[in-house]
């Protein structure tokens with residue numbers, strides 16, 4: 001049966017390309033994708049194993065939220081703190097209610113079944129992003145450990161040479 005291999009990209013609306021690029025690069029380690037002439041249409045960034053495409057508009061409409069897996073939870077939160085980016089366990093409410101697990105705080109949560117860490121941030125246009133980290137990792141249906149693609153190698157989709165010159 002045919003199936004999906006991975007989520008290729010998520011598209012969200014933004015109001016300022018440079019501000020968005022700076023924020024995603026600094027807050028989430030995103031990488032600018034030089035797509036030559038196609039960059040005129042939208043901002044495209046690599047974010048982990050996927051891509052984000054950003055359509056610029058004067059009045060962005062924000063989606064519900066999307067989630068990204070980060071590779072180091074403590075470093076991610078420390079970076080958010082340095083950037084003075086607020087994060088919360090319970091977005092959209094000023095009354096977070098009681099913690100559901102012993103490790104829940106108003107700022108982040110921890111699920112009991114898989115040890116997932118999670119919290120929520122907003123990009124400069126108000127798009128909500130859930131940050132998650134699964135310290136136990138991934139496994140296949142037989143219980144074998146599965147590694148994700150090594151994003152430190154600067155992965156990108158191959159592009160025909162004729163389209164790579166900026167113009």
Ligand SMILES: [Fe+2]
Pocket residue numbers: 065067130
């Ligand atoms: Fe979610």
